[in-house]
Amino acid sequence: MTNRREFMTLAGGVALSSFLPLGPAWAAGNAIKVGYNVATLANPFFQGMTKGVVDAAKQFPQMTLLNTNANGDANTQSTMVVDLINQGVDALILNPINANSIVPVVERAHKKNIPVFTLDRGAACGDCQNNFLETDNVAMGREGAQFVIETLKKRYGTVKGNVVDLVGLIGTTAGDDRDKGFMDVFNKAAAENPGLKLIARQEGKFDQETSFNLMSQIMAANPQIDAVFNGNDDNAVGAVRAIRQASRAVPMTDPKHIVVIGIDGTRQALAAIRKGDMDATLSQNPLAMAAQSVKYVDAFFNGDKASIPAHQFWPHILITKDNIDSDTVKTYGLWGEQV
Known part of the structure; x- marks a missing residue:
């Protein structure tokens, strides 16, 4: 070892x-x-x-x-x-x-x-x-699942909701490990909370267009979606675009808001978080x-x-609208705004 x-x-x-x-x-x-x-x-x-x-x-x-x-x-x-x-x-x-x-x-x-x-x-x-x-990609997947679970619990008072998993690129250590971490936590929570359901799990391939198309198809088949976990920020940005195009983008305070979390901390993801279109990213x-x-x-x-x-x-660090301009995040570095 x-x-x-x-x-x-x-x-x-x-x-x-x-x-x-x-x-x-x-x-x-x-x-x-x-x-x-x-x-x-x-x-x-x-x-x-x-x-x-x-x-x-x-x-x-x-x-x-x-x-x-x-x-x-x-x-x-x-x-x-x-x-x-x-x-x-x-x-x-x-x-x-x-x-x-x-x-x-x-x-x-x-x-x-x-x-x-x-x-x-x-x-x-x-x-x-x-x-x-x-x-630590497994840890980021776990934390992504926990963020989704805690956000839905805050919304509904209990752990429930329809969740989508847009997996990264299968066959890469990053894609596989993030999905493993997410599924480990999500499956445990779903077993304890029957109202929490994974309604779709598709390979977004770390690609905006692929994720946009997948999310568009998933929304067409599912009128109620509460959250989307994404293997990276490109997946998340594609999902956000699909949500907006389907006229299902609403403020975070609205119960119909679809929670979106990604991974990486890219410029587009940070901009989406500042606008309120995206809820969080686990930044590297x-x-x-x-x-x-x-x-x-x-x-x-x-x-x-x-x-x-x-x-x-x-x-790594969790970035949300609440902490994006904090000293802690600035110390870590908003690399996406530097490239």
Whole structure:
């Protein structure tokens, strides 16, 4: 079993610096050629993550970054990573599209003694990764379910309502784990509260258009919907657009308001929360996560390898209209408004 260093959700006004492991000083050291491959740049979260990697790499004069984008295709990603290996990279930072399909190329790098640092999504091969840095996706799914349950209880005085689950991209660690966390909590609550029902569970694929179309179909078949949990903010933004187009968007104080919660903290989600169209997001911080991954690469070659955890959870935070401008949220960082 790999060692795991877990980080709590940022809450209660605790400074982010309380959670961050300090890497070596950002200074010149041994020359490093780093190959980076992101799943896609169509998603705002990965745009933020790529910006974080690029900006952080610039802080190391000895580091050369080869920046590549798989455009959402797992086969393309594998080909690109093999090409990076053939170009003689010293290390890889990867954001896998699929946890299983990336394994052969990660193992190929491992056999060549090229350290692999997976970011946000991991590879299903255990010790072949030197570091897997992600947010605790199971925990975010659980917290998303709990937010829905508590909001409906506040509305009705008891736990009841018709709920939709727009799952993320199946086959990714993020998509699968978030859905697992959500379903674990929801199923337990539904067993104890017969009035709480899951009326639809569809794969939104972390995609606005897919989620918009699915939510439109679900609303056409279900006149009463109380809440939607979304695998990410793109799913949520698509759901919000479908709700608005169906003329079922009403203020949060209206009993007919459909509660919408997403994950990531993107610019569109933050804007929707400020407007009252979306209730919450469980925000990650891809800028800070990416910078830490780059620092671990430097630590591997120029610092203390023992300081690099095999698996690390980055802190996340629940953002609602009530706390979006709070000092706690500002300390964590509204990354979506910075990209």
